[in-house]
Amino acid sequence: MAGLRRSTLVALGLALFAGAALADPPRQDYRPSFQPDRLKGPAAGKPNEVLVLGTMHLSDLPDSFRPDMTAPLVERLASWRPTAVATEDMSGLQCDSLRRYPSRYAETVKDYCPDTVAAGKATGLDVPAANAEAERLLADWPAAPSAAQRRHLAALFLAAGERGSALVQWLRLPEGERRAGDGLNAELAALLDKLKDRRNESYLIAAPLAARLGLERLWSVDDHSADSPGPVDEKAYEAAIRRAWDNPAAHARRAEDDRLEAGLFRPDGLMAMYRAYNAPGVPMQVYLSDFGAALEEPSPQAFGRSYVGYWETRNLRMAANIRDVLGRRPGTRLLAIVGSSHKGYYEAYLNQMHDVTLVDVNAVLQ
Template sequence: MALSSLAAAQGYQLDFSPSALKGPATGTPNEVLVLATPHLSQLPASFDATNLQLLNDRLASWKPQAIAIEALSGMQCDFLRRFPHRYKESIASYCWDLAPAPAATGLDVPAAAAQAEQLLAAWPAAPSASQRRHLAAVFLAGGERAPAVVQWLRLPESERQAGDGLDATLVEQLRTLEGKRDESYQIAARLAARLGHERVYAMDDQSADSISTDRKAYGEAVMKAWDNPATKKRMRANEELNKRLGTPDDVLAMYRAHNGPGVGRLVFDSDFGAALNEPSPQRFGRNYVGYWETRNLRMVANIRDVLTARPGSRLLVVVGASHKAYFDAYLHQMHDVCLADVAALLR
C-alpha cells in the first residue's frame, strides 16, 4: 500500500512551474549569490581568519548591494523568548544576553528595531562618527550584533570608542565580536563595511525548533541514520581540506570544494536522505527532515523579503554548507530571483 501510494503521488505532474516564469520583462533582475561556508568556529584552532583575504576579494568583485547571514534577528529572539517552554534550548544556543545594551540605551528590542529603521531611512550620505556609534548602540539593543559590527568597522580606528550610547561594556562587546571566528563577522560584516553598506541582514530562523517527547531515542535514531558511507566520505573530505588552511590560496580552495558540483547530493545522501528512511516506529527521521525543510523555507522567505525592499539588486547570502543546495533550489522557484554561479566566481 505504501509503495503504491508513493508511486501514485510521484505520477502526478504539475502544469505550473514558477521557475519557468521569470521576470520582470524589463528592468534589472534580482540576483542572489549563495556562498556555502563551513562554520569558522569549527575549523582547526590554527585557522587564521586573515587567510580569508582572497575569498573576500572574490566576493567583493561581485559587488553585492546587500548581504544576508545565518543568524537570528533580534526580533526573532524576542519572539522565541516569549515561548520558553518550546524554545529554551534555541534561546541558549542562538540568542544572546541583551541586558548591557538596554541598560546603556534605554531601548528594548521593539523600540530599538523601530529606531534603527527610522535612523536608516534618514541616513545621511556622510554620517558622523557620533551617528555611527549611536546606530551601533541601537543595533546592539535590538539584538543585531553583526549590523552593529558593520557600523563599528566603518568608524575610523581613532573613533572606535565609547560615547553616543556605547558604554565601555558595549565597546568591549564590539571589539570581541570584531575578532570572533564566525563567518558573519570575518566575511559578511567585513565585506559590508568594505563595500560601504550600513548593515547586514539576519535571515536564520529557528521557529521550527521543538522538544521531542523522547530526546534520547530521537538523538540515537538520527545519529544511527547518519552512520553511513556518504557521511564517512564527507568527513574524510573535510579532514583533508582542514589540513591545508595555511594560506589564502588554501582557504579559497576549501571554499571551491564546499561550493562545487555534487556537494548537495552528497549532503542529502549522508544526512537528510538517510534520516528520511530512518526506520524507528516514532518516525524520528521524518520529524528531523520536516524541521530541516521548514527551517530552510523560512530562511529563504527572509532572503526574499530583503530583496522585496530593493528590486533589481544583488544579494550575497553567506550560509552553512548544508543549506546551499536547498537555498538554490527554493530560491530558483521565485519569479523575481536569478541565481548567480558562485563556483564560477571562486575559480
C-alpha cells in the same frame, strides 16, 4: 435471478476494490502544471540576483586557522559588488518573539540569541523599539554620517539584537573613533572590539565585506521557529539519526573535510576549502549523507521523517526571509552566506521565485 446475482456480484466487487484502494492507495506521479521557476520576470528592469556562498562554521576550524586568512575570500566576494549581505543569524525580532515562549524555545534562545540587556539599558530601548529606531534612522541616513551618528546606530543595533550590523558600523568608523560615546558605553565598545576578531563567518567575512562595500547593515535571515524541546524519547531519537548518518556518503564527506583541514595552513588553504564546499556535487552529497539517509530511517516513531520535516521547514523560512529582503528594494544583488548543508536548499527554494535570479558562486571563487 441470474441478472440480479451478476449485478450484486459486480457491486460487491466494486466495493471490495474501493476498500482496497482506500487501504493502500497507489503511488501517484502527479506533477503540478504551474511551475513558477519557468515564469521569471520582469522583462524589463534590473533583476534581483542572489549569490549563495556555502560555508563551514569558522568556529569549528582547527587552531591553524587565523582570521586574516579570510582576506582573499572577502576580496573575491567584493568583486561581485553585492548591495545586500544575508547571514545565518537569527534576527533580534525573532529572538524577542521566541523569548516569550520559553517552554518551547528556552534552549534555542540560549544557543542562538545574543543578550541585549546591557545595550537596552544603555539606549533605554527594548528590542522592538531599537529595531524601529534603527529603521527610522536608516530611512533618512546621510551620505556622510558623522562618527557620533555611527556610534549611536551601532548602539541601536546592539539593543536590537543585530550584532553583525552593529559591527558593520564599528568597522566603518576610523580606528581613532572606535570608542565609547553616543549610546555606546565602555562595555559595548569593548564587545564590538572583541566581535571583530571572533571566529565567526558573520564577523570575519560578512561584516568586513559590508563595511568595505559601503553598506550600512547585514540581514539576519536564519529561522528557528520550527525548533521544539525534542521528542519524548530523546535518546532513541538521537540513536536513530546517528544510525542513519553511518553511511558511505557520510564517511566520504568526513574524509574530505579532514583532507581540507589538513591543508588549511597552505597559502590558498581556506580558498580551497570554500571552492570544495561550493562544488556542484556537494548538495547531493549532503542529501545522501544526511537528510536522504534520515528520510529512510526505519524507526516506528519515524524519527528521521520528523528531522527532515524540521530541516525543510527551517530552510523554507530562511528562503522566505531572503525573498522578503529582495522585495524591499527590487534590483538587489544579495550575497547569502550560510552553512554548506543549507546551500542546495537555499538555491532550490529561491529558484522557485519569479523575481529571483541565481548566480553561480564558483565563478566568483576562482
